[in-house]
């Protein structure tokens with residue numbers, strides 16, 4: 411046995427698990443008095459998947475013994491067409507989910523000795539993936555009480571070691587968006603060694619007048635990478651497909667570390683087909699907006715504390731501890747998501763569902779809030 415004091419460990423210190431990941435409840439752990447559970451916990455599409463994508467999947471089931479495309483070229487072309495030639499095909503980066511794009515970006519740009527900035531409450535993978543590489547994560551929290559972006563705070567937090575600023579608009583879990591003016595201010599003062607990652611996976615649901623995607627900033631050549639997913643509006647969460655877009659220089663750099671055959675055939679075909687399914691996209695957005703307005707009205711009536719949302723979900727602050735609230739909602743047949751892990755302790759995120767699910771949600775809220783009066 412070597413002497414303990416000379417022992418070299420093969421474990422990376424920064425990978426020591428500080429807080430074990432707490433997943434959702436398994437179906438057999440759920441206690442409910444209802445026959446049906448409405449899953450409003452993962453921001454999934456309330457009306458299913460794009461029919462055009464489903465057709466494409468069926469048409470490709472006989473090809474599963476053949477390797478998929480080696481690269482994302484066909485997805486790039488489809489995206490160029492979808493965005494009406496706003497940028498070149500080579501500026502898109504296809505991947506096996508929005509999460510995978512975030513991982514690509516982290517692997518490409520950060521690691522030990524470098525820093526990223528996040529603004530909690532935020533989607534937790536920004537922190538997870540950066541930390542897995544030994545990166546220091548600096549939090550510049552969203553501002554009280556409306557969760558607006560602290561642009562000045564972010565600019566002040568930038569050091570020579572900062573490489574990425576993770577922003578989300580509409581933001582998960584708050585549902586808030588970053589205005590065009592705020593982005594203009596940030597890009598106006600952004601040092602050259604820093605890239606803004608603008609995650610816009612919920613962009614279809616945004617209708618605020620001052621909302622903007624990353625596209626105009628990419629077109630102007632700023633250091634920005636947009637993150638997108640097929641999991642939400644296209645209803646393909648189970649397929650794992652997403653994409654990013656950025657300047658040609660950054661896209662070429664990230665493409666160097668994209669694994670060959672990364673996107674499986676069914677996901678690729680489904681994604682390409684879904685992009686042209688305007689009817690389904692329109693229907694999804696209409697259902698979400700109608701559901702959002704309905705839930706606001708009912709939450710106002712019940713005195714639920716919530717934040718207005720530009721996404722397909724609403725953040726609320728229940729009057730009881732969130733674990734208790736989650737259990738009581740489940741008892742009433744509705745699965746929701748406490749988001750302390752996203753930096754919003756005491757809050758719960760509720761996905762907008764079909765009108766049937768929204769009614770069940772309101773009924774559950776009514777029971778819980780009545781009991782507290």
Ligand SMILES: Cc1ncc(COP(=O)(O)O)c(C=O)c1O
Nearest residue numbers: 507508509533582611639641652
């Ligand atoms: C803000 C945000 N970004 C990215 C993703 C990743 O989406 P996916 O990995 O399913 O493509 C999600 C998923 O919930 C999200 O909420």
